[in-house]
Amino acid sequence: MPRSVWMLLKQSAIVFQKDLHLEFRTRYALNAIAMFAIITLTAVGFSIGPTRLSAVVQAPLLWIVLYFSAISGLSHVFIREEEQQTADTLRLALEPNAIYIGKWFFNVVLLFGLEIIIIPLFFIMMNARAESLEIFFPVVIIGSLGLVSVASFIAAIISLASTRGALFAVLAFPIALPILIAAIHGTRLAFEGAPFSDCLNDLKSLFSFTVIIITVSLLLFEFVWRK
């Protein structure tokens, strides 16, 4: 591995550790995501009662919960730096891409950690069942990576704006739409118990779009981060 890449990863790990440490102390994003997900799931769960919804409805419901949970919590990593005026201090300490990668990893860990709670809760509240786990897990994992990538990059852009909340939802949705469409279709196939070969196109779309977003983010982040 070239020394520059090793240095970049080492610096990213330092940012990741700092954000994790700060999150464990304040539980800012953790609480925002968990509360949103639990309240939404509970409200929908009680409203449908014992009725078992079809896969066509369950799949979008799952991704609506995941998408809005991501929106409500994942932007904090950048917004907090600007609000607490620590962003300039960070700019003087680390390379821009190390900051982006570190924060991207933090968001990945945060969302995956919460999905361990949110997804089983979804299955319980919605009386749902994934018939094909070999489709469900790759779709959720790659789809979540895509959501994190979109949310992290848009958060970096909007953290410099004054109307952050509204801008985040407006900018993130159109960019996340291809991910949501492929993820919802893939999840529906998993709920219906389709064979793995049926979801290959969805997985390819999710994977390609996630790689594109990460690549574009790494190429553009320095311009976004430097004022």
Place this chain on the structure above:
Amino acid sequence: MKLVARDIEKKFNRRRVLTRINFELEGAASLVITGINGAGKTTLIKILSGLLSPTSGEVSYYLDNTAIPREQVYRHIGLVGPYLQLYRDLTAWENLAFFAKARTGGVDRQRILALLERFGLKGRQMDPLKSYSSGMLQRVKYVMALYDQPRVLFLDEPTSNLDEAGKQLVYEVVQAQKRDHIVIIATNEPEEIRLAEKRVDVA
């Protein structure tokens, strides 16, 4: 180390803040930036330290006659200013260890402890920064900025929030820095203006 500022201009929308700022500093040098409130002292410090891009003009750093790429300049810079904040939910030690690791890859505990002692903070390093007074926070910023002995030290309102002992410490820091490296101060305080050999007025 050599710092060259050439034709620096900065506009915020249509409002021009800085007009054709030019200077050159090399080796052991000191510069003071003066100007009335709102004249652009902080803007110039931010541009020189790479935190802000100029509308036109160029800031270049050279080490042994080789230009330092912009994305690497931060490694040679220390900055103390009112707009640079630390993580108030972390302790002073956690903050300093984070920035030490970020800038140098490791933590020299003895160096941090020595700086904490010099700035009168030893014994309080395990307290969260949210329990610190503004003067103590200013002292922590000095510990952070001086940790890896930067070749260029920027001080924006260097003695704000500091008591008399703190001010004397800052004057010592400036004297030590300008013996070997570059120090740039943004201030209007007569005593601080006298610390530097060169002067740029942004009024």
